[in-house]
Amino acid sequence: MFPLDTGLLSRRSWLAGTAAGLALPTAASNAGAFAEQVRSNGKRVLFLFQHGGLSQLESWDPKPHTEFGGPFSAISTSVPGLAVCELLPEISRQMHHLAVLRGLNTEDANHDSARVRMITGWSQGFVGGQHPSFGAVCGKLLAHESRALTYVKLTDRAHWYLSPLVDASFLGPQYAPVIAFDEQPPDHLARPMEFGKDRAARIDTLRDQLNARFTQRFRSEQTAAYKQSFKQAQQIMEQRDIFDLTKEAPADHDRYGRHAFGQRCLLARRLLEHGVTFVKLNHINYDAHFENFDNHIRLLGEFDGPFAALLEDLSQRGLLETTLVVVMGEFGRTPKVNSSIGRDHWAQAWSIALGGCGIKPGIIYGRTNDLGTEVVEGQVKAFDLFHTFYRALGLDAHKHIYNGDQPLTLADANGAPIKEVLQ
Numbered sequence: 001m002f003p004l005d006t007g008l009l010s011r012r013s014w015l016a017g018t019a020a021g022l023a024l025p026t027a028a029s030n031a032g033a034f035a036e037q038v039r040s041n042g043k044r045v046l047f048l049f050q051h052g053g054l055s056q057l058e059s060w061d062p063k064p065h066t067e068f069g070g071p072f073s074a075i076s077t078s079v080p081g082l083a084v085c086e087l088l089p090e091i092s093r094q095m096h097h098l099a100v101l102r103g104l105n106t107e108d109a110n111h112d113s114a115r116v117r118m119i120t121g122w123s124q125g126f127v128g129g130q131h132p133s134f135g136a137v138c139g140k141l142l143a144h145e146s147r148a149l150t151y152v153k154l155t156d157r158a159h160w161y162l163s164p165l166v167d168a169s170f171l172g173p174q175y176a177p178v179i180a181f182d183e184q185p186p187d188h189l190a191r192p193m194e195f196g197k198d199r200a201a202r203i204d205t206l207r208d209q210l211n212a213r214f215t216q217r218f219r220s221e222q223t224a225a226y227k228q229s230f231k232q233a234q235q236i237m238e239q240r241d242i243f244d245l246t247k248e249a250p251a252d253h254d255r256y257g258r259h260a261f262g263q264r265c266l267l268a269r270r271l272l273e274h275g276v277t278f279v280k281l282n283h284i285n286y287d288a289h290f291e292n293f294d295n296h297i298r299l300l301g302e303f304d305g306p307f308a309a310l311l312e313d314l315s316q317r318g319l320l321e322t323t324l325v326v327v328m329g330e331f332g333r334t335p336k337v338n339s340s341i342g343r344d345h346w347a348q349a350w351s352i353a354l355g356g357c358g359i360k361p362g363i364i365y366g367r368t369n370d371l372g373t374e375v376v377e378g379q380v381k382a383f384d385l386f387h388t389f390y391r392a393l394g395l396d397a398h399k400h401i402y403n404g405d406q407p408l409t410l411a412d413a414n415g416a417p418i419k420e421v422l423q
Contacts, residue, residue, distance in 0.1 A: 043357050043393050044272060045138050046314075047280045048307065048327045049119070051159070052111075052287030053350075055333035055343050056372070058085050058296040060351035061102045063372050068335035071293060079362040087300040090308035096362050097311050097320060098327075098355040099421045103366020103375040106331060106382040109345035111287075114330035121386030121411045129403060132169040134389065135278040137410060139175045141395055143277040149236060152271055153177040154264045155282040170403040177280065178236060183263040185243035189236065242274040243267065256306045265306035269313055272323060286329060289342040311355065320356045324392050328352035328385075335372040349375045352385075354421065358392025363421050383415025391417040 062085040063069035074083040077095035084092050108114040108123065117123050122131040139150030151167075168176035180186050195203075241247070245267055256262040261283055268281050283303055288295040307327070314320040332350025333343030349368045355361060366378030390397040390410055397411035 042144065042277075043142055043322050043324065044276065045135070045142075045278045045324045045326065045389075045393070046268060046272060046310075046356075047135065047278065048283065048325070049280060050283050050286050050303075050327070050329035051115075052285040053329045053331045053333055053345060054286045055288065055292060055296055056102070056349075056351040057333070057335065057343075058087055058293070058300065060084060060100050060353060061368060061372060062086075063335075063370065066371055068337065068371050068373075070337070079364075082362070082364055085300075087296060088304050090304045091311075094308045094311045097315055098325070098353045098361060099359050099363035099365065100351060100353050101365050101378075101380055101385075101418070101421070102351045102368055103378040104332070104347075104350045104352060104380050104382075104385075105375050106347045106350075108382075109331050109347040111330060111345075114347065117382050118328060118330050118385075121383060121389075121415075123382070123412070130169050131408070132171045132175070132401075133167045134386065135177060135280050136168045136171050136175040137401065138278045138393070140171055140401070141399075142393065149178060149239060149242070149271070149274075149276045151175060151177045151278045151280070152276050153179050153280045153282070154183075154267060154271075155179065155181060155280075156260065156284065157181040159282070159284045171401070180243060180267070183245065183260060183267055185240050186236070189240040189243075239274075242270060242276075245270070256309050257302070259302060261302045262306040265310045269310055272314070272319060273317065286333075288333065289338065289344055290340040292333065292337065292341060292343045314356070322357050324357040324359070324389065325355040326352070326389065327354070349373060354388075354392075358394070358423050360421055360423050365418060365420050378420075380418060381415060383412040384418055385415070386411040387415040387417040388422065391422055 057063055057068070057070055058072060062072065062074040062083060064072065064074050073086045075086045075089065075092055076082075077084055077092040079095045082095055082100065084095065106114065106117065108117055113123070116130075119133050119135075120131045121134060125131060135151045135153070143150040168174075178186050245253070245263060248266055248270065252266060253263070256266040264281060268279050271279050283299070286295070286299060311320070311325065314323055314325070331345055331347040334346040335343075335349075338344055349372060351366075366380060367376055368374065369376050387397040395410065397415070397417070398409050398413065400407040400409060402408070
């Protein structure tokens with residue numbers, strides 16, 4: 001959100017000083033009442049991205065006792081007839097909240113380009129630019145104007161290089177994500193100790209005077225975006241408590257798990273409860289070219305309990321009905337195991353899970369053959385997914401957003417919503 005300090009009076013310090021003059025309302029303490037308030041404010045998205053490519057055979061589409069099935073068994077779930085891999089025992093009890101798509105053929109098995117496709121809904125940019133991400137679009141179209149936190153990305157600093165630099169694009173910096181690293185509040189939210197209330201007020205007044213003088217002569221989209229960026233940053237600084245996990249009950253910390261991903265899921269719940277429109281939750285790194293099975297034992301051991309707890313809590317708190325939940329990565333893994341006991345990149349036949357807002361729960365859509373090498377029923381392309389996401393949220397994927405005077409649809413016109421999984 002904020003750049004590095006570049007001088008004695010950095011943008012960080014300036015923002016911190018000006019924030020003192022704001023008096024935004026604090027979050028309600030009663031979880032039930034606040035959940036009702038959040039529901040009334042509209043729809044939101046939990047976008048859980050499994051970087052590197054989760055193996056569908058070790059998760060949503062197990063093929064036990066087959067040539068490429070691997071060593072794990074399939075287990076029954078809360079949905080009769082729907083089985084998942086035994087590495088997901090807690091999630092198996094929550095599958096009545098989810099739909100599984102087992103017939104994805106997204107065509108691109110290159111990490112960088114596939115990641116852009118699966119985050120924006122487009123395979124490439126347009127002339128002169130890149131499409132904004134799903135999160136930025138939702139922030140623009142779903143958020144209330146008064147809501148400063150429209151799009152928050154939860155990740156770890158060590159793997160920040162995996163985030164494509166396409167998030168807001170032409171929509172402008174007000175729709176760029178606020179980044180929270182390592183289960184901590186975003187950087188530079190606290191006002192430096194040297195800024196007292198009086199000094200902050202003087203800085204605020206000076207900044208407003210200078211901005212007003214400048215915009216009289218040089219008003220443009222860039223100056224308007226700059227002004228909006230300051231306003232948004234001030235609001236976020238005033239709302240920093242919603243990132244404070246110490247306010248959550250110790251029992252919830254234990255239930256979600258005290259490890260990094262568990263705490264990230266708990267923070268995601270807190271953000272969604274406090275009205276954030278789009279929360280992108282990263283889990284890394286499923287790129288298991290070596291020792292695939294050991295890698296998935298470890299990663300799904302981290303993923304299973306926290307995500308199951310998050311899904312259960314969203315349901316029990318009445319938020320799931322207005323929160324679209326998407327669980328996917330950039331592609332799946334090859335059915336055939338390589339010589340290093342790994343699975344390689346595979347976009348021809350893989351699986352994802354959806355739930356919540358606008359989605360029929362307990363649905364299995366699509367089918368792969370007995371070896372998992374091809375889709376034999378209900379094939380889904382990447383563009384179909386985004387038409388489905390937008391339809392679930394009550395948005396028309398053919399709607400135009402504008403890059404200047406250039407109209408662009410929300411999703412590629414080659415896609416279509418998957419009606420079988422929509423309510």
